[in-house]
Amino acid sequence: MAVQGFNKSTAKSYIYYISDFLKYSNKSPRDISANDIIKFLEEMVRQKKSRSTLNSAHSAFKFYFEKILGRKFFSPKGRIARAKLQKNPPVFLTEKEISKLLANIKRVKYKLIFKLMSESGLRISETINLRLEDMDFENKIVKIKKAEKKSLRKRALGRKVKILPETSHNIKKFTLDHKKSDFIFTNQKGGKLTERAIQKTFLASLKKSNIYKPATCNSLRHSFAFGLAKEGLSQEKIREILGHKLKESSKIYINIKNDVKIKRKIQNLIYASVPRSRRD
Numbered sequence: 001m002a003v004q005g006f007n008k009s010t011a012k013s014y015i016y017y018i019s020d021f022l023k024y025s026n027k028s029p030r031d032i033s034a035n036d037i038i039k040f041l042e043e044m045v046r047q048k049k050s051r052s053t054l055n056s057a058h059s060a061f062k063f064y065f066e067k068i069l070g071r072k073f074f075s076p077k078g079r080i081a082r083a084k085l086q087k088n089p090p091v092f093l094t095e096k097e098i099s100k101l102l103a104n105i106k107r108v109k110y111k112l113i114f115k116l117m118s119e120s121g122l123r124i125s126e127t128i129n130l131r132l133e134d135m136d137f138e139n140k141i142v143k144i145k146k147a148e149k150k151s152l153r154k155r156a157l158g159r160k161v162k163i164l165p166e167t168s169h170n171i172k173k174f175t176l177d178h179k180k181s182d183f184i185f186t187n188q189k190g191g192k193l194t195e196r197a198i199q200k201t202f203l204a205s206l207k208k209s210n211i212y213k214p215a216t217c218n219s220l221r222h223s224f225a226f227g228l229a230k231e232g233l234s235q236e237k238i239r240e241i242l243g244h245k246l247k248e249s250s251k252i253y254i255n256i257k258n259d260v261k262i263k264r265k266i267q268n269l270i271y272a273s274v275p276r277s278r279r280d
Contacts, residue, residue, distance in 0.1 A: 001063075017060035029065075034073045037061055037080055051083040058082050090222040090252065091215045093118075098223065100209040101202075110201045112171055113185055114220060116142070120161040121224035121242050124195045124217050133180040136160075140168040144243065159243050222253075229253040 001011040022029065024043070025036045044054055058080070065071040073080050093101070098118050105111045117127055126144050134143045141160045175184055185193045202217045213219070221242070228238050239250035
């Protein structure tokens with residue numbers, strides 16, 4: 001797993017699921033059948049394990065039996081399917097809620113981070129990897145670079161997002177002493193800021209703002225995307241701005257916008273049918 005670039009937490013969880021399964025089956029790994037794996041996954045379902053947990057175990061078994069032992073349980077014609085994940089609708093924050101959130105953040109660095117994310121739709125990973133050379137202060141544009149492996153070579157995929165002048169001006173002030181190659185947002189030692197530090201600050205401010213939603217930093221991205229849909233941008237344009245790989249990822253914001261419109265029409269019809277004396 002180390003050779004293949006697995007991170008430590010993934011390797012640890014894989015070893016846990018594989019070990020747990022081998023104890024459960026009480027068989028030599030070479031004697032295990034597809035039915036043994038299916039029974040174990042069914043037992044996890046009976047224990048009311050989440051679908052994501054089931055799929056983590058599935059991935060561990062697929063790696064172990066297919067890649068290490070060369071068994072064909074998980075081949076295209078195999079019988080062991082992954083659990084279908086139940087997609088929850090994205091959690092949005094209103095403009096008022098975002099303003100409250102920002103008002104409860106004292107440190108300039110984090111205030112800038114959340115303003116930038118809410119105005120550009122950046123992911124946390126994209127935000128912490130931003131360098132000064134990625135900022136075009138004159139045109140108020142931030143450039144996001146994404147590296148992908150293709151044909152055993154790396155190529156850079158880029159996209160540009162406009163940000164509001166005030167945020168651009170404040171970032172410029174914040175980075176006066178930076179070199180072009182420097183990260184914009186750093187920790188106390190001058191290294192790259194971690195995603196955990198940003199999430200921790202976000203959740204603390206959310207609580208302080210009395211916003212009772214299961215929101216995360218990604219909610220700022222969702223709010224930005226929903227704003228694009230409300231402005232009438234096409235699905236393809238939203239996909240281009242947000243850097244989505246799948247079309248479905250951008251379509252959800254269009255669908256939610258349309259649902260909101262339908263709900264408002266129904267509410268207006270109900271309101272119109274109520275006598276004026278009783279509308280309050």
